[in-house]
Amino acid sequence: xxxxxxxxxxxxxxxxxxxxxxxxxxxxxxxxxxxxxxxxxxxxxxxxxxxxxxxxxxxxxxxxxxxxxxxxxxxxxxxxxxxxxxxxxxxxxxxxxxxxxxxxxxxxxxxxxxxxxxxxxxxxxxxxxxxxxxxxxxxxxxxxxxxxxxxxxxxxxxxxxxxxxxxxxxxxxxxxxxxxxxxxxxxxxxxxxxxxxxxxxxxxxxxxxxxxxxxxxxxxxxxxxxxxxxxxxx
Numbered sequence: 001x002x003x004x005x006x007x008x009x010x011x012x013x014x015x016x017x018x019x020x021x022x023x024x025x026x027x028x029x030x031x032x033x034x035x036x037x038x039x040x041x042x043x044x045x046x047x048x049x050x051x052x053x054x055x056x057x058x059x060x061x062x063x064x065x066x067x068x069x070x071x072x073x074x075x076x077x078x079x080x081x082x083x084x085x086x087x088x089x090x091x092x093x094x095x096x097x098x099x100x101x102x103x104x105x106x107x108x109x110x111x112x113x114x115x116x117x118x119x120x121x122x123x124x125x126x127x128x129x130x131x132x133x134x135x136x137x138x139x140x141x142x143x144x145x146x147x148x149x150x151x152x153x154x155x156x157x158x159x160x161x162x163x164x165x166x167x168x169x170x171x172x173x174x175x176x177x178x179x180x181x182x183x184x185x186x187x188x189x190x191x192x193x194x195x196x197x198x199x200x201x202x203x204x205x206x207x208x209x210x211x212x213x214x215x216x217x218x219x220x221x222x223x224x225x226x227x228x229x230x231x232x233x234x
Contacts, residue, residue: 001110002046004038005031007053008075012096016051016075019103024221026107042070049073049091049110054081071110108197111224115180115193128175130156132163139163141180145194145205147172149187157206182223185213192224 003026005016013031020026029045032038035056041047047070054076072090074081075098085093091113092106127138143159149169156163165172173181173189183189184203188210196204202211212220 001025001048001107001114002027002029003049003051004029004041004047005051006035006038007033007056008051009053012053012075015097019098019100022100023104023107025224048114051075052090054078054084071113073106073110112193126177130163130165132165137163141177142193144181144191146191146208146210147189157208182216182220184216184220185211187211195224198224 005013005028008016008031017028020028029047030038030041038050049071051073052075054074072088074085074088074090074093075096076093077096079095082093082095091109094102094106126141128141130137130139139156139158145157145159147169148155148157150164152166152168154165154167154169154172156165169183169186169189173183176189180192181189182192190203190205190210194205196206198204198212200212200217201214202209204210
């Protein structure tokens, strides 16, 4: 994800950089003292979110239209700024000092919001045809939680019900849009948009703990974080 830092002081930037280094896939596109200074890069590049100092809000009459398609994360040392953040429609408000876990939660919110918007744009009602119980069945891609290997069959878990299909994981995976589905383990393909959280060796979807192969983890993290036209923690 591409982002900007605006209005924070030199000391805050040092701490922010230390946290940001922990998250692969984040690309800092610029640091600016004022909102107006960021105008050019906002117009010329795809920016996913902005880390915005509360001092910027205090210094001007902020308009929600300023970052029409960019998520804003407010950085502050005042707890009551959470109300300001809510009133402006910002995605989150981070109180200094910022912990890695708290920042991780914020990134999850940003990723989820962007992914949801992307799903709408790409038509989340898109369907796939499967053969189950000796008949053809259409299911919506957006309703699939995960797929699980069962020998010569696979089990498809959706928001409504489960289906058993005669297929290999490899051949079925080819039918799925790779921007939203990822094979995290030889026995599991998951919908990236349905992840509740992940840990070092597993993730959870709809209450189910799903293992992450150590050989897949690096690619999974890149896939999970990158949210731009070609790509995309709690």
